[in-house]
Amino acid sequence: MTTKNLLVELFVEELPPKALKKLGEAFASVLADSLKSQGLAATDAVVTHFASPRRLGVHVTTVAAQAADKAVSAKLMPVTVGLNAQGEATPALLKKLASLGADASAVAGLKRAMDGKAEALFFESMVTGITLRDGLQKALEESLAKLPIPKVMTYQLDASSGCELPGWSSVSFVRPAHGLVALHGADVVPIQILGLKAGNATTGHRFESKVSPVVIADADSYANTLREQGAVIASFAERRADIVRQLAAAAAKVGNGAHAIEDEALLDEVTALVERPNVLVCSFEYQFLEVPQECLILTMKANQKYFPLLDAAGRLTNQFLVVSNISPEDTSAVIGGNERVVRPRLADAKFFFDQDRKKTLESRVEGLGKVVYHNKLGTQGERSERVRAIATAIAALLGQGGYANTGALSAQADTAARLAKTDLVTDMVGEFPELQGIMGGYYARHDGLGDDIAFAIEDHYKPRFAGDDLPRNDAGLVVALADKLETLVGMFGIGNLPTGDKDPFALRRHALGVIRMLVEKDLPLDLLTLLQSAVPAFGDRITDATPALADFIYDRLAGSLREQGYSAQEVDAVLALRPQRLGDIPKRLLAVRAFAELPESAALAAANKRIGNILKKADDVDAHVSPVLLVESAEKNLFDAMKTVLPVAQARWEAGDYTASLQSLAELRTPVDVFFEDVMVNAEQLDLRLNRLGLLKSLHVAMNRVADLSKLAS
Structure with missing residues (x-):
């Protein structure tokens, strides 16, 4: 079967520039995929897309004039329905064959094959391959129907323009279309769309084209001809x-x-x-x-x-x-x-x-009370007061954790939080909303507030996007955390949650910002305590939704960690424990990864999973072991090994050396394996059973301080 290259171009009025790239890619990929699925183009055909302000085009290699015939097997019905006791065709079978263009003479050639538990009749035939004209018409219609058009225009098409539509007709497309080129090699493929008939001529540059129209000799000369004669770079x-x-x-x-x-x-x-x-x-x-x-x-x-x-x-x-x-x-x-x-x-x-600059930021604070933030959460002025209260609470928590001087940090954060939103009522930010925060920093310096406050005001929106810098100083960090928490706690508190791809208040981005600051700055803040510290600032305006918000943040954290290259098992193992200090999580992940590489890890992970399942079936097991009730040598050996290993693992865990803590547990593999081989945990004697469960509970607690190791079990 001979093949030629194919070129299709749709010439239109100026397309929306922000959508052009996607429009060009979608036009080409859908059309080419349709040709391939119809057997007109090879699966390895090279597809080149073209997109300029006034045209969408595609070049596809190795396209056939007609697809190859193919054998088709159509299931008709069960044999018991299609044939009577004498083996003759039933009316139902004859009717089905007629719908396929066959008659009673085809009955003898029907194939029998099992279809599930019953034998069925199949009609086998050869289907003539679709022609390029019909196949390209279908592909072009499908391509236009699936274009990611931001907004459709409807315009009138006059029959005198050469289309076959009677009288005046309405046509809907992203922009009015004026020309269609479809070339299979040098031959025009007689298709039509949007009231246009395909030809071999297009229009070049609006001002600098050497000729008009620009005639395309064949599919392969399209780009060069447009460049040389039409002054257009189509690609x-x-x-x-x-x-x-x-x-x-x-x-x-x-x-x-x-x-x-x-x-x-x-x-x-x-x-x-x-x-x-x-x-x-x-x-x-x-x-x-x-x-x-x-x-x-x-x-x-x-x-x-x-x-x-x-x-x-x-x-x-x-x-x-x-x-x-x-x-x-x-x-x-x-x-x-x-x-x-x-x-x-x-x-x-x-x-x-x-x-x-004729007005100070301080003089603009009152104006925030006239700007509505949300009908359930009040004005920007009220919001600023909440951010101030949350910032004060965060500064106190950081002081308790030994991170900073509470008094100095609280004073700076309070000033920055009070003024952070004031640039929203300036002329510059009114004209360019993208400059909010940035202009506040400039105006703060002009007001003589110094770089510390200026940086905090400018940075309180950070990180604005993935990969953005974090705030440059502690005051900025506190206000940025407070600002994002105010949004998250407030929106969750009124039930205004993101759904699907809709997130008008950017709650996902705010959650990732909180995560980044807590992790990358290794702040001594527990997540639940941090979230709860923001709730009082809202008074009775909201319902406390801390548990749901915590789930949301951990979900965003899990996705972020997987994007950073950690495996799903590693992430699940660490986050199963819901670590409150998010700054610890990178160390925990590295510890889990190092542990997983040990030869003992698989056995210990499986044992940990088994222990967890056993304890789930027991009622309130106490992690206590009485040595006098250890009667089997295997449980005595495990207990002795635990007395040696667990204190070491505990000390390393308390020192923050999570990798060494987990690796200490490798010594327990053999005694754990022997324990499960030789000891019946659920012994009939109650005191022995409770003691063995206590032994396993002690081991389970020690094994899962860094991560839930059962998540590593295959």
Whole structure:
């Protein structure tokens, strides 16, 4: 069977840039998978997707004009239903055969085979392979139906445009479609979609195409023809790589270690806005650099899709890079236009910054009482008071644990917590909500509050995302913990929990933030005590949901640990004990991993599981052993071994050397094995039975201080 390469392109009006990458990938993968499932494309066919602002395309290698015929075996019915006592076809069988396009002559050729406990009749036939025209039509319809379209448009299609739809018809798609190309080699595949008939011509760059329309000779010449004649780089990946190369080259020409800011999302969005990128260097007045660089960077990126230039030290320069969609010989007009456009944006940022500094953060505290936080939890002002109360409680707990001076830490944390949300009522944060916290830090320094308070205000939202830095000082750490706990305890307390992929208050992210601070800073705080310390700040506004919140945090912790490379067994073994000091968990995990590598671990884990099952069936076993009731040599030997090993394991556990503590238990393997071989635990004599259960209880407690070793049993 001869095969050719296939090219399909749908030409549309400008697609939503933030969705273009996913649209291109989905269009290609669904269409190619459909062709493969229909037998038209080889399973190892190479699929290349194209996506530009005005087109979605796919190139598939080794596509057949018609799929191969294939044998099909259709189950009809049980033999007892299809044939009567004389072996003749029943009306039910004849009706079933007729539905498959066969008649009574096919009865003799029916196959009999067991289907479960009964013998059934099967009709075997050869099905003619689907043609590329029909198969591609089906694949294209399926591909468009499954596109991850953020929002569908409905538009009118005129019959005079060449479509076969009568009169005016409504068509729904992400954007109005204007052209369809479908080439199998050099041959047009006569399909249609969205009122468009397939051809071999498309449209190039809106301004710089050499010809219009651009005729595609065959499937393999699509990308080159569009590039050479249509001035379009059809491949999203190639266009993106070209932008990266041009950004680096333009920055290098500026010199002095200048480099474009790195932002993958911005890069993807800009790639989706241009068909043939041309990077240009622009600049703005030095006076705007008096504004915090975070403000200028955000306004250039978010509003204008520019790439700010940083110097070798990471400071913002007065130059930026523009990715233009045109390449005129004289670029001065393009550069001048972009500089004129950005200037009012930067002027606005400077105005907001200057105006905000006319009022102190302290003077804005009262304004928080006018900003609603949640209808059940009150205003931002009330929320700030709760954060202050929780921060004070956390500082006291840290002081009790010897982590910090309670008085000094409490005073700093209280000041930072009182002012942390005040930048929400500033003009700058009103315009750019992403700058909350950051602007509070700048305004705190302007108010003369010093770096410690400024850092705490700026950092109290941290960590904002996975991999983000933790707060830089203890006051920031306390306020960040208090802020996240206020959200978690409050939302759980009113029953506002995340469901599925919906988490409007980012409770999952807040839980991971709490986990990271407790673990990475190894804070001397018990989780339940910490959660309960936040509840009184809410008064009677909430119900205490500490148990449910603790479960939620441990679930997030388990997922995080597995993502870090720990096995499910290791995580389950450690978290089964619900360790309250989360900072201990990494040490426990490493201890479990080291223990699992010992030759004795499997036997001890299995024994631990067995002991646990035995104790579950007993009532309130006391971990007490009376030596005079040890009558079997095996139980005496185990008891003697425990007297030697367990104190060592206990001392190492108390010293925090969890690895050595677990490894000490390896010496118990042989006496434990012999005990279970030679001793009947549930002896008929009550005092012997209780003593043996007490022996096992003592062993079980000692074995499971670091982790539940039974979770390691296969």
